[in-house]
Amino acid sequence: GESVGLHLPTLSVQEGDNSIINCAYSNSASDYFIWYKQESGKGPQFIIDIRSNMDKRQGQRVTVLLNKTVKHLSLQIAATQPGDSAVYFCAERDSNMLTFGGGTRLMVKP
Amino acid sequence: SAVISQKPSRDICQRGTSLTIQCQVDSQVTMMFWYRQQPGQSLTLIATANQGSEATYESGFVIDKFPISRPNLTFSTLTVSNMSPEDSSIYLCSVVIRIFSEQFFGPGTRLTVL
DSSP, X not given: OOOTTTTSOEEEEETTSOEEEEEEOOOTTOOEEEEEEEOTTXXXXXXXXXXXTOSEEEOSSEEEEEETTTTEEEEEESSOOGGGOEEXXXXXXXXXXXXXXXOEEEEEEX | OOOEEEEOSEEEEOTTOOEEEEEEESSOOSEEEEEEEOTTOOEEEEEEEOTTSOOEEOTTOXXXXXXXXXXXXXXXXXXXXXXXXXXXXXXXXXXXXXXXXXXXXXXXXXEEEO
């Protein structure tokens, strides 16, 4: 396997449970936030985004919550599946430049 | 969306040599970026590749070490020069099709320097 995610915080959940991955950001000027999923041996894949004028956005099985007061972003995955096992990164954008957070490794137990 | 390919997908190189990584996109894009992802870590922006002019480097990265070319709207190269084991990383190409639109990533090039 690849070395991505070896030293990252790990969240372990049971298949079928909901997962919540958290991220703190630092730049008050960021206008756009994105969650990426990175599977072993692949590049980051876009999951869902949210603009700074929103506090919640839902996709298929995923929800992103944005709390600008405390500069906190979360990704909720409903009914977590084995295929959700990956490293998840949040990213913030300011002036079309992305800055990535540290990442969380999600492990789904069957 | 954009389909991004990178060559090589992985390589093992000797200390002191250089490697050029290619990034090809299936459509014209506005912006192209190069990122580094060191083992077990997040992504760090190396530079923005500018068409027809010198790349814009982030703090800690210099042109002599990471020369970048972008001859057109669909292709860019990143060279890792005079490599050392500390350069062992995944190098990722990323693109934005239109300003303020979604940013896509290539599959990465996994470099190991011995």
